[in-house]
Amino acid sequence: MDLTLGPVSLVVRDLEPMMDFYVKDTGLRMKRIDDHYVELHPSEESSEPLLILKHDPRAEKTPTDAAGLYHYAILLPSRKSLAAAYLSLGNAGVVFDGYADHLVSEALYLTDPEGNGIEIYADRPRSEWQFDEDGKVQMATQPLDIDSLLAEVSGIPKNGLNAFEDGAKIGHVHLKVTDIARSVDFYQQLLWMDVMSYWGSAAFLSVAGYHHHIGMNTWESLGGHALKKGWTGLEHFTVKIPQADVDDLAAKLADSPIVHIQDSRRLFVSDPDGIELLIRAI
Known part of the structure; x- marks a missing residue:
C-alpha cells in the first residue's frame, strides 16, 4: 500500500510566540486563515502545509506522563538540505x-516554545540501509558528523541558505503511548503496517519497507493518561493513502x-490513547 504523511495539527496556547519561532526563526511561510x-x-509555492496551529488560549499543558506527541519529523530532500537547515x-x-546519526538517516532535534519536539532529517539512500534476517531495519543513535555534513554546503554564502524548501514534508511522527503492545497492534490492524524495529520500550512501524512512518515509546508515558481534548500539543496527524484503501477502511470501520x-x-480516527489521526485520500 502507498502511504505518506501530511500536516500535523497542534493546539497552541500562546499563538504569537509560536508564530515568531516558526516564521522568524525557522523560516516557514505562514498562511493565516483567521485569528485561531x-x-x-x-x-x-507549496500547496500543503507542514503544520497547522490551532489557537486555544484556554488549553491546558499536556501532562508529562500523558500520551501524545514525542516529536514530529520533517523530512528534507537531501543531505545538502539538512546542512542548509x-x-x-x-x-x-x-x-x-x-x-x-541513525544509520538510515541523519537528524537534528529541537523543541518549539510550547514543548513540541521536532526532528529535521534527511534519509540515507535505501541501498545503504541494513536489515537483519527477520527483515528488521538496523537503526542506532550515534554522533552526527557535523563537519562532514557542512561540507555539503561549503562555499555557499550563509545568507543564501534556507532551512526548508518545497521538497520538505512530514516524514514520520513519533508518539508517546501508554502501552506499546496495544498501540503496535492497533496501527498494524488499522493501516496494515509492519514493525520495522524495536528499541526496548519503543517501536517503529511503516509500510513498503520505510524505516518508520510512526514511532512510539513509553519512556515517560507507560501506564499514563490518555490524551484529552483541551490540552496543548498534538491535535491530530494526517495519513494519506489511496482512495480505494480509504473506501476499504471506511467499510471495515463502519459504525x-x-x-x-x-x-x-x-x-x-482515535487510537487507544485518544490520539487522533486524519486518514484521507492521496
Missing part, C-alpha cells in the same frame, strides 16, 4: 537539543466508535 488557525508551509537555524539563534468524522475522502 494558521498554516505553516515550507515555501510560498543546520546553518540557517543556527544563524537564527535556534538552540538545538541534539544531533544524531466503529473510534471513527468521529467520515465522508467519502476522509476518516478521523
